[in-house]
Amino acid sequence: MMKRVLLISVLIAGSFLAGFAFKTVINNKGDIKMKKVTGIGGIFFKCKDPKAVNEWYKTHLGFDTTPYGTSFEWRQADDSTKKGLTQWNTFPENTKYFDPSSKDFMINYRVENLEILVEELKKENVTIVDKIETYDYGKFVHILDPEGNKIELWEPKD
Incomplete structure (x- = not known):
């Protein structure tokens, strides 16, 4: 029993x-497949004199600028023990970094699972500009929206 x-x-x-x-x-x-974009990772724009524009933002708006712009640190909503960064940066007006877009700006979006997202975007016929690149601070790839705006997708290592 x-x-x-x-x-x-x-x-x-x-x-x-x-x-x-x-x-x-x-x-x-x-x-x-939950979230594709989790936030804004950066805002980048072209200007005639990046050094002067950085200095203007430092003087008048208190940005802690360097030659690479500035980073805004924040806490993640779903886990306040984790920090996140949003990068702000100026580029020379003749930069090729925004190519093939002819726009004066580029937005960087924070994403999760970049490899899977890129595969989904390919299936949806989204233009993928380059291959995923990996750095110490995360993975990156660039895509184009329907109007030819270059978008940077970033899977950070927070």
Whole structure:
């Protein structure tokens, strides 16, 4: 009798754990496609004299600018122990970094799961400008919107 109760208990517990594991696998697959963009990672724009514009923002708006612009640090909404950065930067008006776009600005969006997102965008016939590049601070790729604006997608290592 005791063996039977033990066997039934093990089967119930095993069924529960198998169901939980199955549910977790399904949720994890769903999580991969949850959010595409999680925030703005940076705002970049062309100007005639980046050094002077940086100095103007430093003097008049208190930006802590360097030759690379400035970073705004913030806390992530879903986990306030994690920090995030949004980069602001000026570029010379003749920069090629925004090419093939002819616009004077480029927005960088923070994303999750960049490789998966790029595969989805390819299936949706979105123009992917280059290949994913990896640096110490994250992964990057560039795409074009329907009006030819170059967009930088960034999966940060926060």
